[in-house]
Amino acid sequence: MGKDKDVRMSLQTLRVLEAFLENPTEELAGTDVQKRGQLASGTLYPILLRLEAAGWFVSRWEGVDPAHVGRPRRRLYRLTSSGLARASEIFGSFGRGVIA
Amino acid sequence: MTTRNDLTDLAHRLILRAARQAPAPLAARLQEEWLADLQSRSGALARLRLALGCCWATAVITRDFGVPRLATSGAVSGHRAHLADLQQMLPQLSRRTLTFILIGAVHVLLIYSFATGLAQQVAASIPQVIHASFSEERRPQPPPAVAPEFKPRKIYDLAPPVVDTQKIEFPPEAPAAKPKGGDGTADPETQVAAPPPQRLVGGPGKDFPRTDDYYPALSRRLEETGAATVQVCVDTQGRLSADPTLARTSGSRRIDAGALALARAGSGHYRPSTVAGQAVNSCYPYRIRFELN
Secondary structure, rough: OOOOOOOOOOOEEEEEEEEHOOOOOOOHHHHHEEEOOOOOHHHHHHHHHHHHHHOOOOEEEEOOOOHOOOOOOOOOEEEEEEHHHHHHHHHHHOOOOOOO | OHHHHHHHHHHHHHHHHHHOOHHHHHHHHHHHHHHHHHHHOOOHHHHHHHHHHHHHHEEEHHHHOOOOOOOOOOOOOHHHHHHHHHHHHHOOOHHHHHHHHHHHHHHHHHHHHOOOOOOHHHHHOOOOOOOOOEEEOOOOOOOOOOOOOOOOOOOOOOOOOOOOHHHOOOOOOOOOOOOEOOOOHHHOOEEEEEEOEEEEEEEEEOOOHHHHHHHHHHHHHHOOEEEEEEEEOOOOOOOOOOOOOEOOHHHHHHHHHHHHHHHHHHHOOOOOOEEEEEOEEEEEEEEEOOOOO
C-alpha cells in the first residue's frame, strides 16, 4: 500500500472528504463521518481504508480507557497535510468562477 | 424489548462474522472499530443496518486489500469474487487456470450425466402431459349508463409568498366620494363600501438572473438540491433597498449562499409590489429552488 496515491473521486469519496474539510484538524470516527456525509456503512469503511492506504488519512485508536468510559475505544481518522492539500485542490476546482 | 435485543445480538454477530472474513491484517482492527461504532448507534434497526453495511464493506475491503489487484481492476462481479476466494485457497494457481478448471469441470459433469443416464432421469421426471384449457375470452363489459358522479376538482393550495404587510408602505387613501341625498347627507341605502385597494406582491421580474448560474458548483457535483427562502426589501424601481437575508434555510450552507447571491444579483430586476396599481416599497420573502436538470 503505497503512499500519496491517486484515489478515484467518486461522489461518496467527495462526501467523506467534505466531512473532514469542515474542520481539517478534527479527528473523526467512522460514525461521525457517516452522519455528516450521510453515507452507508458499507460504502464508508472501504473509502476510509482506501484513503488511509493512499496517504490522505492517518488513523489511531482513541486514547481512552474503555473500562473507565464504559464503551469501546473508537478508531479516529484525520487528514494528513498532503491529504488536506489534495482535497483542497479538488474542492477548489469546483468553486472556480461560481459561488460555492 | 426481546425483539430489540435479538436484533442487537444479530447485529453484533454479523459484525463479528464480517470482521472474521476480512483480510487477516485488518480483521482485529475492523472488529474493534465496527463494534465501537455499533455501540454508538441508538436503535436496533440502525445497528442492524450498520452490521449489514459492514458485511458489504468486508467484501469490498477484501477485494481492495485481500487479493492482488489485476491491472484492469474495475467493478468486480460476483463470479470474480468467488474466483478470488478460490484463489486464496489455491494460491499456486492463477485466476485463468482456475477458470479453465471450472469450465472443464462443468463439461465433465455434463458428459458424465449424459453417459450414465442421469440426464434422462431428470428429463423423465418432468411431467410429459401438459394440460391446457381454454377459457372463454371475457370481453370488457361496457360501463353501466349511470350519470357520472360529480367530483369537485381538487384545488391545490399554492400558497402565495408570505408578505409582511407591516412593511409595505401604502399610499394615503383618497377620500371616497360619498353619494349624497337631497339634504347633502350620505344616503344609507345607496351607500356602497369602497373595495379594498388591490395589493400585488412583487417578485423576480424581467431579466432576473438565472437560478442555474448561481447553483453552487460543488452542490451540483454532490447532487445537492434544496430550496432556501430569502427576505428581500425592494424599492419602487425594483432595486434592493437592503441586503437580503435568509428567512428559511435549505439545510445546506452552500445552497443558502447561492440563494443569497442570486437575490443580491437580482437587484434592479425585481418587480416591485403594487398597491392599487401603484409601485410601493416593500419587503417580502420568496423561495429560490436549486434543482438538478
